[in-house]
Amino acid sequence: MTINKREFMVRAQLEDKTLEAWIREEWLIPADSTGEMMFSDADVARVQLIRDLKNDLGVNDEGVGVILNLVDQVHGLRRVMTELLRSMHNRA
Amino acid sequence: MKDPYETLGVEHSASPDAIQKAYRRLAKKLHPDLNPGNKESEERFKEVSAAYDLLSDADKRARYDRGEIDASGAEKPRQHFYRDFASEAPPGHSYENYSGFTDFADSDDILSELLRRRSNVHVRARGSDVRYELPIEFLDAVTGAVKRLTLPEGGTLDVTIPAGIQNGQVLRLRGKGRPGLGEGEPGDALVEITIKAHSLFTREGNDIYIDLPISLSEAVLGGRVNVPTPTGSVTMTVPKGSNTGTVLRLRGKGVLRRDGGHGDELVRLQVMLPELPDTELEAFVAGWQGGKAHDPRRDMQP
Numbered sequence: 001m002t003i004n005k006r007e008f009m010v011r012a013q014l015e016d017k018t019l020e021a022w023i024r025e026e027w028l029i030p031a032d033s034t035g036e037m038m039f040s041d042a043d044v045a046r047v048q049l050i051r052d053l054k055n056d057l058g059v060n061d062e063g064v065g066v067i068l069n070l071v072d073q074v075h076g077l078r079r080v081m082t083e084l085l086r087s088m089h090n091r092a
Numbered sequence: 093m094k095d096p097y098e099t100l101g102v103e104h105s106a107s108p109d110a111i112q113k114a115y116r117r118l119a120k121k122l123h124p125d126l127n128p129g130n131k132e133s134e135e136r137f138k139e140v141s142a143a144y145d146l147l148s149d150a151d152k153r154a155r156y157d158r159g160e161i162d163a164s165g166a167e168k169p170r171q172h173f174y175r176d177f178a179s180e181a182p183p184g185h186s187y188e189n190y191s192g193f194t195d196f197a198d199s200d201d202i203l204s205e206l207l208r209r210r211s212n213v214h215v216r217a218r219g220s221d222v223r224y225e226l227p228i229e230f231l232d233a234v235t236g237a238v239k240r241l242t243l244p245e246g247g248t249l250d251v252t253i254p255a256g257i258q259n260g261q262v263l264r265l266r267g268k269g270r271p272g273l274g275e276g277e278p279g280d281a282l283v284e285i286t287i288k289a290h291s292l293f294t295r296e297g298n299d300i301y302i303d304l305p306i307s308l309s310e311a312v313l314g315g316r317v318n319v320p321t322p323t324g325s326v327t328m329t330v331p332k333g334s335n336t337g338t339v340l341r342l343r344g345k346g347v348l349r350r351d352g353g354h355g356d357e358l359v360r361l362q363v364m365l366p367e368l369p370d371t372e373l374e375a376f377v378a379g380w381q382g383g384k385a386h387d388p389r390r391d392m393q394p
Contacts, residue, residue, distance in 0.1 A: 029187065048172075049174040052119075052125075075178040076190040076191075076192060077192050084203070
């Protein structure tokens with residue numbers, strides 16, 4: 001499900017400046033549908049993760065970028081692993 | 093629910109600082125998004141955050157210590173973690189990143205096929221922009237032209253140069269950059285224009301300058317002369333008594349402006365003596381009284 005910028009900011013409780021900065025850092029990558037930024041539930045949850053890292057875990061801004069990148073890589077790995085296992089089972 | 097002090101592994105007398113430290117140590121290990129495959133970590137994390145929620149609030153902690161409240165019900169409702177979406181997201185979710193193993197995909201057929209299929213169907217990424225430099229002739233910059241750029245990787249690109257382009261201006265050719273991934277759009281080609289020098293003309297903004305040699309007789313008596321312009325020669329009247337350095341303006345013979353008008357061509361006169369010595373001229377000047385009285389350096393005070 002996608003939501004527009006205004007709704008996203010309300011649901012994620014995010015201010016304009018913060019949103020801009022996080023997009024600039026590529027912590028958030030909104031989908032672009034004909035020039036309008038669109039967000040998803042995953043983006044809302046990602047905001048919560050960024051908040052947990054910054055506020056609860058005391059990670060600084062540089063660290064947040066590093067962690068997000070690694071988390072994204074882990075999810076990429078997990079997805080390919082899932083498909084790999086599925087294709088192995090299908091073959092067997 | 094368990095004793096929150098026990099959950100965090102701290103003494104009852106622990107300082108707020110020590111509690112925060114203990115919480116952070118556990119949260120780093122247990123945060124579900126940092127443990128995408130571990131279902132147990134989520135339960136543990138919820139316990140730990142609930143305990144921290146209670147103990148990090150001085151008021152709640154005091155009430156708990158006095159036995160006024162217990163630890164149950166302190167759990168923060170939290171429906172979702174990022175991993176729930178990351179693992180359920182449709183393939184090609186914009187954050188997912190395969191760079192962790194593209195190296196071994198190179199040597200493995202199954203894996204590279206999997207990745208190829210994935211990137212063909214699902215991944216969208218805009219292609220990157222490419223920069224080129226294109227030197228063009230002075231007159232092409234003034235009148236406009238179409239130039240063919242030969243690309244380093246082979247192939248050509250036709251670049252339409254608008255009339256009046258400035259040196260250093262960058263033309264953006266939409267969609268002529270690197271191809272995008274999947275359904276992503278291609279990037280743009282950015283072509284930086286440098287304008288080569290011309291043997292006769294120079295240019296400042298939208299005006300064109302030219303140095304025009306005139307003969308002594310044309311300077312003294314005036315006359316009609318031909319002047320080159322970017323669009324061909326035109327006839328211009330040199331007024332009687334024109335000197336070296338006199339600037340005459342040919343309106344509208346300069347470069348196309350953005351507003352649709354044209355700049356001017358500015359003609360700087362240079363009076364030239366005959367190339368070979370002329371005895372008649374020498375005889376005249378020798379007897380010319382006015383010439384002897386003329387001192388062109390009288391205003392030159394160092």
